[in-house]
Amino acid sequence: MSTIIYAHRGASKHAPENTMPAFELGYKQGADGIETDVQLTKDGIPVLIHDETVNRTTNGTGSVKDFTYEELLTLDAGSWKSSSYKGTKIPTLDDLLAWNKEKNLKLNVELKNNIISYPDIEKIVIEKLKSYNMVENTVISSFNHKSIALLDSLNVKIDYALLTSKRTSGIISFSKEIHAKGIHIRYRLLSNRLVTNAKQNGLYVAVYTVNNPLSISKVLRLECHAMFTDVPELAAEIKQRK
Ligand code: G3P
Secondary structure, three states, X not given: OOOEEEEEOOOOOOOOOOOHHHHHHHHHOOOOEEEEEEEEOOOOOEEEOXXXXXXXXOOXXXXXXXXXXXXXXXXXXXXXXXXXXXXXXXXXXXXXXXHHHHHOOEEEEEEOOOOOOXXXXXHHHHHHHHHOOOOOOEEEEXXXXXXXXXXXXXXXXXXXXEEEOOOOOOHHHHHHHOOOOEEEEEHHHOOHHHHHHHHHOOOEEEEEOOOOHHHHHHHHHOOOOEEEEOOHHHHHHHHHHO
16 A cells, blocks of 8 residues: 655645645655645635634734735745745635646645634535545545534535544544544554554544654554655655665
8 A cells, every 4th residue: 555645734844834835845845645724714715824823824913714815915924934935925725726737636625623613614615626626636634523524414525534633532433423534643643553443444544744754654654544744755755665
């Protein structure tokens, strides 16, 4: 089996996370897929940014949900990382999907709706994926398990997975109940036992965020379905050596 390497927020060690340059770098570094985070602007546009506020990764301040898309476009999402990325904008989900038309990379869209609720974000994202014909190569994930459960009721043939950073008890049975494809777990939860248990229950295991040779090697050794890494080049090199 071949473990999928997702560039976590793009190749986010060397480029500003969740921006087009980070996605492009992930592609160049040999990632099989891109992981990104989606939230909605005040006017309902799906945009790619991890934190609920723009404070850490732009030159602005405030909550993503309180900006219109036009307002978000005035922010610089690159300079905080390096002056060479000055002027980089927060991308929309459309930007990523349009860019991916030729690349055809796998996508993991994480709904960032565990702290702030974004009504209908599930449907909005699915409609976008449909319009770019990218339902099949995408998996949707979230720490908000109710939101992922909602996907089951939408009756759309799309893969989805529960994200967890701590609890694993009950997550396998709940995943099965809602017809999720897998579980996305924090690296420190990774064990042979968990992977075996998940597999026996027909679920895959994907692991975040693995950035050093030891953790990358462990994910590969346990034959996990996927890993999320800020350094796809390193992961691809280790994977090739195995
Ligand atoms: O989706 C995997 C990983 O990105 C989850 O954690 O905090 O980076 O959204 P976080």
